[in-house]
Amino acid sequence: MFQEVPDPHPGPGQVVVKVAGSGLCHTDFTVISRDLPYWKDHPPPFTLGHEIAGWVEELGTGARGFQRGDAVAVNPSWASCGRCHLCRSGEENHCLEQKAIRAPGVGYDGGHAPYVLVPEARFLVPIGGLDPVLAAPLTDAGITTYTAIKQALPVIWPGSTAVVIGVGGLGLYAVQFLRQLTGARVVAVDSSEARLKLAREYGADNLIASGPEAAGQIRDLTGGIGATFVLDCVGVNATLATAVAALSWRGRLTMVGAGGGSIPFDFFKMPPGAQLVTSLNGGGIALKEVIDMAALGRLRIPVDRYPLSAAKQAYEDFQQGHLVGRAVLIPGAAG
Numbered sequence: 001m002f003q004e005v006p007d008p009h010p011g012p013g014q015v016v017v018k019v020a021g022s023g024l025c026h027t028d029f030t031v032i033s034r035d036l037p038y039w040k041d042h043p044p045p046f047t048l049g050h051e052i053a054g055w056v057e058e059l060g061t062g063a064r065g066f067q068r069g070d071a072v073a074v075n076p077s078w079a080s081c082g083r084c085h086l087c088r089s090g091e092e093n094h095c096l097e098q099k100a101i102r103a104p105g106v107g108y109d110g111g112h113a114p115y116v117l118v119p120e121a122r123f124l125v126p127i128g129g130l131d132p133v134l135a136a137p138l139t140d141a142g143i144t145t146y147t148a149i150k151q152a153l154p155v156i157w158p159g160s161t162a163v164v165i166g167v168g169g170l171g172l173y174a175v176q177f178l179r180q181l182t183g184a185r186v187v188a189v190d191s192s193e194a195r196l197k198l199a200r201e202y203g204a205d206n207l208i209a210s211g212p213e214a215a216g217q218i219r220d221l222t223g224g225i226g227a228t229f230v231l232d233c234v235g236v237n238a239t240l241a242t243a244v245a246a247l248s249w250r251g252r253l254t255m256v257g258a259g260g261g262s263i264p265f266d267f268f269k270m271p272p273g274a275q276l277v278t279s280l281n282g283g284g285i286a287l288k289e290v291i292d293m294a295a296l297g298r299l300r301i302p303v304d305r306y307p308l309s310a311a312k313q314a315y316e317d318f319q320q321g322h323l324v325g326r327a328v329l330i331p332g333a334a335g
């Protein structure tokens with residue numbers, strides 16, 4: 001629903017960012033349907049959009065390190081404390097003090113607006129000459145997959161097999177990070193032939209159609225061993241079942257897709273030594289690293305641009321599976 005909102009002004013320590021681009025994410029649908037237990041304390045209405053980049057517009061008193069006009073990406077871990085062990089290690093996304101998942105567009109006013117109020121300057125990462133419209137999806141889709149893969153590196157050795165289930169908005173980054181950071185064979189699994197074709201262009205070695213046969217095909221590719229790493233970017237019952245059936249002994253399954261699926265954590269139904277983890281977003285260090293990779297030209301960032309006034313159309317295209325890349329809303333564009 002569109003609504004006129006007043007332009008924000010920064011209080012002490014806060015920063016107003018002029019939005020260049022604000023990405024759409026599957027989480028937005030969860031937020032819209034209020035299908036999460038978190039909304040009791042922070043009920044809507046608030047502005048959607050948690051993948052934000054733009055230019056510093058106005059700095060509140062005491063907000064340091066930036067000047068008006070600086071191009072920045074916005075780390076969405078706004079509920080992080082900045083002081084706990086994980087925050088200090090750059091993992092603000094998993095801050096120990098957080099009580100609920102909270103981000104711009106998820107409890108706070110987000111980026112689907114001409115301006116966004118960022119609560120602290122520490123959430124801004126300079127992007128230099130990188131196009132902020134391209135930087136926007138990196139703040140969630142980019143760092144989520146990057147972080148999941150970086151933490152899994154000990155199980156992804158050269159010659160092992162890494163599987164990405166779902167090669168859409170998240171998975172296409174995952175394929176690229178696996179190619180950039182590891183010597184593993186990269187297998188893409190998806191139901192869409194067009195997306196699989198794109199995954200091949202982005203570096204996938206093998207393409208597999210989703211379905212009950214997929215896990216067996218992965219086992220065949222690996223001489224029966226299975227994949228030492230599976231990244232589930234969908235997270236429904238069927239993809240989790242494929243993931244576990246394709247996993248090697250002591251393999252690692254990371255679920256980043258919040259599709260609402262589940263799988264029993266059963267001693268005899270899991271490959272011995274298996275690790276099952278979820279991973280939410282990424283921290284400021286990951287964001288800087290991903291931006292640096294993009295600035296070096298190492299990352300292809302597929303973006304479908306929509307003017308902010310076409311937000312409804314963008315969500316419809318998203319829901320109907322018409323998008324190839326990440327949809328990004330652009331407040332400055334003519335509608």
Ligand SMILES: [Zn+2]
Binds near residue numbers: 025027050140141
């Ligand atoms: Zn998201």
Ligand SMILES: [Zn+2]
Binds near residue numbers: 081084092
């Ligand atoms: Zn913390």
